[in-house]
Amino acid sequence: MKIIVPMAGIGSRLRPHTLTIPKPLTKIAGKPIVQRLVEDIVKVVKQSVEEIAFVIGPTFPKDTEEKLIEIAKSLGAKGSVFIQDEALGTAHAIQCAKDALNGPCVVAFADTLFKADFKIDENADGSVWVKQVDNPSAYGVVKLKDNIITDFVEKPTEFVSNLAIIGIYYFKKGEILRDEIQYLLDHDIKEKGEYQLTNALENMKQKGLKFVPGEVSAWMDCGNKEITVETNKRVLQFAHMEGENLVSPDVVLENSKIVEPCYIGKNVILKDTVIGPNVSLGEGSEVIDSAISNSLIQSNVLIKNASLDHAMIGNHVHFDGDFTSVSLGDYSILN
Structure with a gap:
């Protein structure tokens, strides 16, 4: 099992705190946000984690790589750090760590924390962590039929579902995701000016891959100061x-x-x-x-x-x- 953590955003909504420390390294109850995130993922997947790959921005402090590798080491995993030179969307961020995208993978964006108690469905091709929300128009959401995801909808203007994607995903074969994202990049397929992960997921679904929801009991954001x-x-x-x-x-x-x-x-x-x-x-x-x-x-x-x-x-x-x-x-x- 590998964990991919895109965390290259500058955290502008959390300024002035992110002027000196990247948002994912801001401490919550004594531990950096990203450390709490990967610790919680390790508890949920209940599998041995071989590698944790972090995708950071080009302006992050010089000691960021050292801190992240130490976090991975504390969980018994190899730490790898990749740089996203330009913010070109969620899919592009993940692809920066393409060397780690093979075999079973969890992709987790480092601006959220969660609580969950469920097992990964080994018979499915992937899982998407979701949470019921009151205002689904502010999120990417999924539609379900017989507990299988039938649609990925980015910020719907009309109600289609209240199951919001919280930014954590499991893929049985990371190399399939890698190839789908590369297709988006090679053909310059963008949505709202960026390469979106939901487009890669939709392509995978249309090719017959089955995704199931992994519902969480608590979803905690770290966007602005109040939150x-x-x-x-x-x-x-x-x-x-x-x-x-x-x-x-x-x-x-x-x-x-x-x-x-x-x-x-x-x-x-x-x-x-x-x-x-x-x-x-x-x-x-x-x-x-x-x-x-x-x-x-x-x-x-x-x-x-x-x-x-x-x-x-x-x-x-x-x-x-x-x-x-x-x-x-x-x-x-x-x-």
């Missing part, structure tokens, strides 16, 4: 229900309280402060005379005299102010 803070909250709640302890044992509490669920990293000092619920606070941080809830805060942060709720704060930030739902990128100072 990412909400995703952090839900990940913490899932971890708490599963009995995980995400609070480092070396946290220094001085007249302070932690209200679960929370992630608290190493070497954190809390003075006259209430943290939680639903807060992630990265390592090396200090919080004084503050109350923080429902917030995502990264590492090496100093916070004083604050009352924060639904805030998102980057690394190496100094904050001392009256604002509540702030969004501060790395190395910011607000007094």
Whole structure:
């Protein structure tokens, strides 16, 4: 089994946080988004993962490749990194990792997290992870008959289905997908100016390949600040229900309280402060005379005299102010 992770987008909706760190490496409850994604996929497929191939952008920081290879290594897999020089669509992004597209493959776009409990249907040619949504016109959707996908429809203007494609796919033979995408590229077949994966899937279906849905119980996006803070909250709640302890044992509490669920990293000092619920606070941080809830805060942060709720704060930030739902990128100072 191989996992292909296209993650070359610049994450403009999550700025200023993505000005210094690629969105998939932004930490949620102490782990990068992309790490949580591949860990969850490994749990679901229940197969040995041989290789994890990441597709990144040309302007990503120099240490990105090293971090991604380490994530793959932590799951017992070989890590490979490919570069998508130009944003030309979902199919083009996948094809950048064509050397890894053979045998059983999962393709997962690194801007979403999920919870699921199902087995891959080995008798089908592929699976498409889906979730029921209230507004299907904003998504690619699938139509079903007898639990077989009959149509792939990109952002339908009229209702055809409420099963949205969440951006995770299984292919029994990755080389077939590779060849179909190459056909799109060779013949310059685009939709809305880009090479779309749904076009390759439709071609595969018309040639007789059978795809089945893999429905997820929870689908968590990491698009903008508000949604990412909400995703952090839900990940913490899932971890708490599963009995995980995400609070480092070396946290220094001085007249302070932690209200679960929370992630608290190493070497954190809390003075006259209430943290939680639903807060992630990265390592090396200090919080004084503050109350923080429902917030995502990264590492090496100093916070004083604050009352924060639904805030998102980057690394190496100094904050001392009256604002509540702030969004501060790395190395910011607000007094």
